[in-house]
Amino acid sequence: MSNEAFTQLVDAHYTPLYRFALSLARREADACDLVQQTFYIWATKGEALREASKAKAWLFTTLYREFLRGRRRDARATSLEDLPPGEQDIAAEEVDRVAKMDAATVVAALQSVEEIFRAPLTLFYLEDLSYLEIAEALEVPIGTVMSRLSRGKTQLRAALAREEQAGRSKVVPFDGAAERKPA
Amino acid sequence: MTNNEAKFILNAYRPSGRDADFPAMATALAQARNDPALGAWFAREQAHGAAVAAKLREIAPPAGLREAILTGARMSGPAAAPRRAWWTQPGWLAMAASVAVLLSLAAWWRLAPVRGGTLEEFAVNFVDRGFRLQKHSADVGELKAWLNEQHRPLPEALPAKFAELRALGCRTVDFQGREISLTCFERGGKEFHVFVARRDFVPDGLESAAPRFLERGKFAAATWTDAKNNYVVVSDAGMDAVKRLF
Numbered sequence: 118m119s120n121e122a123f124t125q126l127v128d129a130h131y132t133p134l135y136r137f138a139l140s141l142a143r144r145e146a147d148a149c150d151l152v153q154q155t156f157y158i159w160a161t162k163g164e165a166l167r168e169a170s171k172a173k174a175w176l177f178t179t180l181y182r183e184f185l186r187g188r189r190r191d192a193r194a195t196s197l198e199d200l201p202p203g204e205q206d207i208a209a210e211e212v213d214r215v216a217k218m219d220a221a222t223v224v225a226a227l228q229s230v231e232e233i234f235r236a237p238l239t240l241f242y243l244e245d246l247s248y249l250e251i252a253e254a255l256e257v258p259i260g261t262v263m264s265r266l267s268r269g270k271t272q273l274r275a276a277l278a279r280e281e282q283a284g285r286s287k288v289v290p291f292d293g294a295a296e297r298k299p300a
Numbered sequence: 301m302t303n304n305e306a307k308f309i310l311n312a313y314r315p316s317g318r319d320a321d322f323p324a325m326a327t328a329l330a331q332a333r334n335d336p337a338l339g340a341w342f343a344r345e346q347a348h349g350a351a352v353a354a355k356l357r358e359i360a361p362p363a364g365l366r367e368a369i370l371t372g373a374r375m376s377g378p379a380a381a382p383r384r385a386w387w388t389q390p391g392w393l394a395m396a397a398s399v400a401v402l403l404s405l406a407a408w409w410r411l412a413p414v415r416g417g418t419l420e421e422f423a424v425n426f427v428d429r430g431f432r433l434q435k436h437s438a439d440v441g442e443l444k445a446w447l448n449e450q451h452r453p454l455p456e457a458l459p460a461k462f463a464e465l466r467a468l469g470c471r472t473v474d475f476q477g478r479e480i481s482l483t484c485f486e487r488g489g490k491e492f493h494v495f496v497a498r499r500d501f502v503p504d505g506l507e508s509a510a511p512r513f514l515e516r517g518k519f520a521a522a523t524w525t526d527a528k529n530n531y532v533v534v535s536d537a538g539m540d541a542v543k544r545l546f
Contacts, residue, residue, distance in 0.1 A: 127369050135361040143466070145489030149365050153372060160373040209344055215351035220358035221488030221541075222464060227356070229466070242353040244314050248322060263312045270311065273352070283463035 127156060130176050133245045137177060140239040141184045143228045151187075155180040177246055178254040181236060211274060214281055226276035234269030237262050303338050306331045310342050315350050359488070420523050422475050423495040423532040424516040426482075433469035433484060443470045443483055452481035453496045456526050459511075461545040465492055490537035492545070497530045511546045515539055522546065 131152055138148035155176055215223060230238060240251045252259045301309075301324070309328040313319050320326065332342040414429055416422025435446045444454050450472050465485035473482045473495065480497040511522040520539040523532045524546075535542050 123373055124370060127366060127373075131366055131369060132361055135365065136356055136359050139359065139489045143489070144468075144486060144491070145362055148489055149362060149368070152361070152365060153369055156369045157372055212344060212347045212351055215348060215355065218355065219544075220355040221490070223352060223355035224359055224488045225464065225466065227352075239356075241312070241314065242349065242356050244316055244318065244353065248312065248319060263308065267308060267311045274348075280464060283460075 123160065126159070126172060130173055130245075131156070133243050134176055134180055137236075137239050137243060138180055138184070139224065140227050140235055141181070141232070151180055151183055154183050158183070174246055174250040174254065177240065177250070181254050211277070214277060218277070218280065222280050223277070226273060226280050229276045229279075230269050230272045234265045234272055237265045238269035238273060241266055301327055301331060303331070303335065306335075306338060307341065310338075311345065313342075313346070315346055315353075416475075419475060419480075419495065419497055419530055420514060420521055420532045420534075421516070423493070423534045424519050424521055426473065426495075427493050427519065427534045427536075428517070431471065431482075434471040436469040438467050440467045440483075443467060446470065447472075447481045447483070450479075450481075452479055453498045453529050454481065455483070455494065455496050455531065456528055458494070459546050462492075462494075465545075487537075490535060490541060492533055492535045492537065492542075495532040495534070499525060499528060499530055513539060513543060 134152050134155060135148055138151040139145065142148045142151055158179055159172075159176065227235065227239065236255055237251060240246055240254070246254065248259050248262060252262050255262065257265075306328040309322075309324050310332060312322070313325060313329070320329065332339045414422060414426045416425050435443060437443055437446075447454055447470055452472050462485065465487045468484040468486050468491070470481060470483040473480050475495075475497065478497060480495055483494045483496070485492045485494065509525055511524040513520070513522050515521070518536050519534050520537070520542040521532055521534045522542050522545070523530070525531065533542065533545065
C-alpha cells in the first residue's frame with residue numbers, strides 16, 4: 118500500500134476508531150495508543166491483510182482485540198444470569214435529556230456501561246459496521262449482539278439519568294471515611 | 301411475532317436503514333407501522349438513539365493523533381524499501397538512540413524537584429511533568445480513606461459538577477516541605493487533577509471561596525478555598541471545561 122493510500126485509510130477511519138477506543142479505554146491517552154497500535158499493526162502485517170473492502174471491519178476488530186489483550190481480564194466476568202433486564206420502555210423526556218447534555222457527559226455515561234455491553238453499544242451508535250461485522254469483531258453470534266445491545270441501552274439510560282441527577286445537586290460531599298483530625 | 305419480540309429486533313434498527321434487510325427486521329418494521337403503540341415506542345427509541353449517536357459524533361480525536369499515526373507508520377510501514385526487519389531500519393535505530401537519550405534526560409528530570417512558588421504554579425508544573433497515581437480506585441470514599449491513612453488533607457466538599465467526573469485515583473505530593481494530596485478525575489477522556497493543601501500550609505493565601513481561573517500554557521486551572529483547605533484543579537481539557545465545573 119502506498120503512503121497516499123495509507124493516508125487515505127487513516128483519514129477515513131481514525132475518527133470513528135478513536136471514538137470506539139475512547140468508549141472502551143475511557144482515557145484519551147489510552148484511546149490514542151489503541152488507535153495508533155491498530156494502524157501500526159495494519160502497516161506492518163504485510164500484504165495479506167490489504168483487502169480494501171474489508172479494511173474497516175479489520176481495523177475495528179483489531180482495535181477491540183488489542184484492547185482486550187492490553188487490559189487484565191475482569192475477574193468479575195458477567196454471567197448470563199447476572200445480566201440486567203432489558204426491554205424497558207423509553208420515556209419521551211429521555212430524548213430531551215440527551216439532547217440537552219454535552220457530548221462529554223453522554224460519553225461518560227456510555228463509558229459507565231459494563232464493558233460486555235459497551236462495545237456492541239458503541240459500535241451500534243457509530244454505525245460504521247454491519248451486524249455481521251460487529252458479531253465478527255466481538256466474536257459472538259448476531260443474536261448475542263442484539264441481546265447485549267438491548268441490555269446495554271437499558272444501562273445507558275440509567276447512567277444518563279444518573280448524570281443528569283448529578284448535575285442538579287448543588288454541592289457534592291466527598292463521601293467516605295471521616296477525615297482524621299490534624300494533630 | 302409478538303410486540304416484545306418485535307421490540308427486541310427493532311431495538312437493533314439504526315436510522316440509516318442499513319439494517320432493514322436484516323432477517324426479521326422487515327417483519328418487525330411492518331408491525332411497527334401497523335401497531336400505533338409499537339410505532340410510538342419505536343419512534344422514541346429511534347429519537348433517543350439518534351440523539352446519543354449525534355453526541356458521540358461530536359467527539360473529535362485530539363490534535364496530533366493523525367500525524368502521530370502517519371509518522372509512526374512511515375517509520376515502520378510498507379513504504380520503507382528495501383524491506384528489513386523493522387527494528388533494523390535506520391529510522392528505528394535512530395529512534396532507539398533518541399529514546400535512550402530521552403530516557404536519560406527523563407530520569408534526570410524526574411529526580412529534579414518540581415518548581416513553583418505558589419500552589420497553582422506548582423500544581424500545573426507537577427501535572428505537566430507527569431506522575432503516577434499511588435492509589436487507583438473509582439470510589440471516592442476509598443480514595444479519601446487512603447489519603448486519610450497517609451495523613452493528607454481531604455476535600456471537604458467539591459463543586460457540584462465534580463459529581464459528573466469519574467475518579468481515577470490519588471497520591472500524596474510534597475510542596476515546599478508540606479504534605480498535600482492529589483486526587484484525579486476523568487471525563488470524556490480528559491483528566492482533572494485536584495490538589496488540596498491545608499490553608500495554614502499555604503502562606504501565600506488563596507483566600508477566595510469563589511473560583512479564580514488561570515491559564516498556563518496548555519493547562520487551565522482554577523483555585524478556591526473552603527474553611528480548611530486550598531484547592532487547585534488543573535486540566536488540559538481547556539478553560540471552558542474547567543469553568544463548567546463551577
